[in-house]
Amino acid sequence: MYVVLLNYTAPIEEIDLALPDHAEWLNKQYEHGHFLASGARNPRTGGVIITRPMSRGKLDAILATDPFCVQHLAKYEVIEFSPTKTAPELRLVNEAIPH
Template sequence: MFVVLLTYTAPIEEIDLALPDHAEWLGKQYDHGHFLASGRQNPRTGGVIITRPMARGKLDAILATDPFATQHLAQYQVIEFSPTKTAPELRLVNEAVAH
């Protein structure tokens, strides 16, 4: 499982122009079952994505297709972790990690 921290590297005006394409890309990742949660950082300096368990190479390939990446608008920090305890709502995700 991964937490991805996006840091904007362009003015917010450029981010806003690419936001519809980024939102569409996020929707596709949810449709494919890759992401669990995402949203803006506060203050608005970037974003956060929490992924389902997957191979790191697969995640890197997915992130490379983000319009923020292809337009060089953000940098990505990927943090891998193995949840050992979760809220009941995330139990299925935790069980997927354990197997």
């Protein structure tokens, strides 16, 4: 699994203009089953995405299609982790815990 930290590199006004396209992109990733959660950081300096388990190459390819990336509005910090403990609601997406 991954936690992706988005850090805005452009003024918030430019982010707001691209936000509808970014939201549509997020919706497609949820439809494809790639993402588990996402949202804005507080204060509003970027965002956070929690992904399902996948290869790093696949994740990088997905992130490269984000309008924020395409328009050079954000940079991404990708943190890979292997959850060893999971709330009941997330056990189905935790590959480390037998189902």
